[in-house]
Amino acid sequence: MGRYEIAIIGTGPAGLEAAITATVRNKKVLLLGSRESSLKVSKAHKIANYLGLPEIAGADLAAAYLKHIDAMGIQITEDKINAIYSMGDYFVLQGNENVMYEADAVILATGVVAGKPFPGEDENLGRGVSYCATCDAALYRGKSAVVIGYAPKEEPEAEFLAEIADKVTYLAMYPEETSFTRENVEVLRVKPLSIVRDGRMKLVTDQGEIESDGVFVLREAISPKQLVPGLATDGPHVTVDLQMKTNLPGCFACGDIAGTPYQYIKAAGQGNVAALSAVSYLDMKKRSGGK
Amino acid sequence: MLKEILNDNLDEVNASEVALVDFNATWCGPCKMIAPVLQELSEEFAGQIDFYGCDVDENQLAAQQFGVMSIPMMVLLKKGQRVDQKIGFMPKAFLETWLRQNL
Known part of the structure; x- marks a missing residue:
């Protein structure tokens, strides 16, 4: 598939503007995300402060974004x-089903992830x-594990783990019925509060403690630190400078993930800056003799 | 070069002045990504640190002995004593700094 020059993750205003700017600057761009753009945009009733488009409905703005992208021939993967x-x-980007993409520079525009880690989770x-x-399933042979699943699609992961582990306690964090076939999976509907390491692992819940050898937290959204190992973050945000540079050379961030205020026009503006910074990073690399 | 650990045999690791053991598995994505990084570092630190690879499926006892619960896990040892460890993929520059700090 070859190496891209700039990979952009996210199709909200920040990611789309970055893709447009990088394309204008003739870079080989990989844009990853959903064609539905950002739900934060399309679900907005009315946006009052978007320059040149007074009182525009979120759905109309999202449609205009896509029209712009399509007119420029930019594909969304x-x-x-x-x-x-x-x-x-x-950079190597790992997609679903272990598809690997390669890029010289990366722009993170994934939006901000809601939900804090549990006390004891990071440590x-x-x-x-x-x-x-x-x-990590193979490391649980003959052991027990607790799985905290935030969506029904995590159930196969827990089931797979149960093939190897002696016992799996599954905390369903959603209202839907669970459908496990293995008998060594116990489903609980309790609220996790914190994770403690005391020889073994202890998960403290609103209805007592569950002891096991390991706790798996399977969330819908991935925190930036987890997405990019080594990335410097500040709470839910990626640490950036005014050029949208992160602590990792060649990696940039823009939009909500780069911090507050969470504003559409600020996100788009930062997408523009991030793309131009990525372009100068690539130019500099080329000049310094790298390929 | 990373030397593969076979049959849970850690004698050489324990005898080494400074050793880095990379616990990994063939089915682990981040392990595959960090492998070339460790390869480069093993050349940079040749003569200073001995690098070892340890497949946790082939060496279950060794993995258990080190309490490996997540991979890749990189354990740094001096004369067989565990000095420090790192878990998960890390950019090369980070690993380099970490190794230098521990020399």
Whole structure:
């Protein structure tokens, strides 16, 4: 598939504007996300402060975005990126079903992730807390695990884990019925409060404690730190400078993920800056002799 | 070069002045991504740090002994004593700094 010059993750105003600017500057762009743009845009009733488009309805603005993208011939690749690896000189982006993309520079425009980690979650990551059941399942042979699932689509992951582990306690964080076939999966409807490491792992819930060898937290959204290992963050936001540079050379961030205020026109403006910064990063790299 | 650990045999690791053991598995994406990074570092730190690869499926006892619950896990040892460890993929520059700090 070849290496892209700039990969952009997210199709809200920040990501789309970055894609437009990078395309104007003749870069080979990979735009990843949903064609539905951002729900934050399309669901907005009316937007009062978007320059030149007074009182525009969110749905109309989203439609105008897509028209602009299509007119410029920019494709949206509808894939979800689960991890971005900084390889030094380039980045590897891991999509669903382990599709790998390569790019010289990356622009993060995924929007901001709601939901804070549980107390004890960050500290114990990799020491009993995991985000990927299929990744770490093999380490749970003969052991027990708690899985906190935020959507029915996480059930197969827990089921897979149960094939290897002795026992899996599944906390369904959604109203839908669960459909497990294995008998060593116990489904509970309790609220997790915190994770404690005390020899084994202890999950404190509103209805008592559950002891196990490991806790898997399977959330819909991935926090930026988890998405890009090594990325400097400040709470739910990526730390950037005024050029939208992150601490990782070649990685930029814009829009809500880069911090407040959460405004459409600010997101679009930052997308423009991020793309231009990525372009000068690529030019500089080329000049300094890298390919 | 990373030396593969076979049959849970850690004798060489324990005898080494400074050793880095990378616990990994063939089915682990981040492990595959960090492999070339460790390869480069093993050349940079040749003569200073001995690099070892440890497949957790092939060496379940060794993995258990080190309490590996998530991979990739990189354990740094001096004369067989665990000095520090890192879990998950890290950019090369980070690993480099970490290794230098621990030399």
